[in-house]
Amino acid sequence: MGESTELFYLSALEMRELLRSRQISATELAEAHLRRIDEVGREVNAIVTLTADLALAQARQLDEDAARGHWHGPLHGLPIAYKDLTDTAGVRTTYGSRLFADHVPAADALVVRRARAAGAVMVGKTNTPEFGTGSHTVNEVFGATRNPYDLSRSAGGSSGGAAAALASGLVPLADGSDMGGSLRNPASFCNVVGLRPTPGRVPDASPTSAWFTLGVAGPMARTVGDAALLMSVISGFAPTSPFAIREDGSAFAAPLDPDVSGLRVAFSPDLGGLPVDPRTAAVTARAPEVLAGLGAKVEQVDLDLSSAEEAFRTLRAWHYLNAFGGLPADMVGPNVAWNVEQGRAVTAAGLARAEQLRSALFQRVNAFFDGYDVLVAPVSQVPPFPVDQPYVTEVAGTRMPDYLAWMRSAYWISVLHAPAASVPCGFTPEGLPVGVQIIGRPWADLTVLRVAHAFERATGHGGVRPPL
Structure with a gap:
């Protein structure tokens, strides 16, 4: 592994500067990424529906427009791939399901419309487990996505195709979604950045679950600055969501301030006693020292979030039935099927208790954030596991009761209505990536990105490329 200066491994912000200074064209940039997809795409299986002709047509039109002095927006000419859960008009979107193997949506999702209007060039769709169910990307339509740092390992999920595509240099930008860690876990596994925004920051338009706040859409990229760039485009109010935040994305467009001196940082190595693989724990334990070296005031805390367990499982089960x-x-x-059956067992009393637990937890954590600016914790409790293993069955000697339990460190955070980012933190002795989770109080997405950016600059782990 090492750093690469290939065009396809530049940051999106660097690519944008080359485009604006006319050192490269959008067509040349699209062609470079399509060549990269041809070279290593089959090994990783990250982009499952390729839209090469569409990408080249979009890029050529952008070049023609640029020659006339018209720039479409902040993503002008930048390649992007969309998760196969995200509707793309006229382009196959399977949701990772046999039932929708040939499904072609008639309309784009909001994030696609916004990115296209800002000049993004779509090169394809990224792999996901069936309906985004689980933190391991494998399905009966396309098979498994492999981790670029070790092809025998999982890329995580459910935005595993997006994370692997970014790490492999197939695209500089990708979208994802996150209910129980699906933007954060694959980012951690693949040494990239994933941001779970505050619910409503990137509005959705669901015909069946418009009021459901556990699931969110968000950006993925190789750098925090690039994730902020994509956030500046895809965030902003839309009347299709009843809890959409009434702010545009302009705050995310400015360069991120790397100064975190004086910020109050709480560090929890296990979120109140969760089992954590010793290799993961050893890597994430370095984060407090890094942030303290940047001038932050770091304190280890004993924070028990275990009441999120019942709340998350009940609300998730209800959602799957719905x-x-x-x-x-x-x-x-x-x-x-298991999630749907769990939903059939949910009672009115169970839903009432879940709401009570979540409400009490929200108030308690809101008070906790009166004393801290961010909480730092592991993203995943384990490093990337074998790709042919359906899910993690044991963590640090503790048996997991089902396929969900090994991701508690991520899905407990989902219950908090809080923004959370995964940023590269280092590698295990075997060379497997490990991310650290930076969590802010609700609506403090920009603070989360600032701290993640400072951490990224201080460590440089995100610049280590896979051996493809």
Whole structure:
């Protein structure tokens, strides 16, 4: 592994400067990424529907427009790939499901419309588990996505295709979604950046779950600055969501301030007693020293978030019944079927208790953030596991009761209505990436990005490229 200066490994912000100074064209940039996809794409299996002709046509049109002095926006000419859960008009979107293997949406999702209007060039769709169910990217339509740092390992999920594509140099920007860690876990596994925004920051338009706040869309990139760039485009109010935040994305467009001196940082190595693989724990334990060296005031805390367990599982189960309960049981995979059955067992009393638990936790954590600016903790409890293993069954000697449990360090945070980013933190002795999670109080997305940016600059782990 090492650093690379290839065009396709430049940051999106660097690519943008080359485009604006006319040192490269959008067509040349698209061609470079399409060549990279041809070279290593099959090994990783990250981009599952390639839109090469569309990408080249979009890039050529952008070049023609630029020659006339018209720049489309902050993403003008930058390649992007969309998660295969994200609707793209006229381009196959399978949701990782056999039922939708040939599905072609009639309309774009909001993030696609916004990115295209800002000049982004779509090169394809990234792999995801069936309906985004699980933190390991494998499905019956396209198979498994492999980790670029070790092809025998998982890329995480459910935005595993996006993370692997970024790490492999297939695209500089990608979208993702996150209910229980799906933007953060694959970022951690693949040494890239994923931001779970405050719910409502990137609005959704769901016909069945408009009020559901556990699932969010967000940006992924190789650098925090690039993630902020994409956030500046895809965030902002939309009336299609009843809890959309009434702020545009302009705050994310400015260069991130790397000065975190004086910021109050709480560090929790296990979020109140969760089992953490010793290799992961050893890497994330370095984060407090890095932030203290930058002038932050770091304090280790004993923070118990265990009440999030019941709340998350109940609300997730209800959501799965609501969203997928009408699908034929023999046509969905075991993870989706299990979640739907969990939903059928939810009672009115159970939902009431979940709301009570979540409300109390929100108030308690809100008070906690009166004393701290960010909370730092592990993203995942384990490093990347074997790609042929369906899920993690044991963490640090503790058996996991089901396929969800090994991701508590991520999905407990989802319950808090808080923004959280995964940023590269280092590598295990085997060379497997490990990210650290930076969590802010609700609506403090920019603070999270600032701290992540400072950490990234101080460590440089994100510049270590996979051996492809």
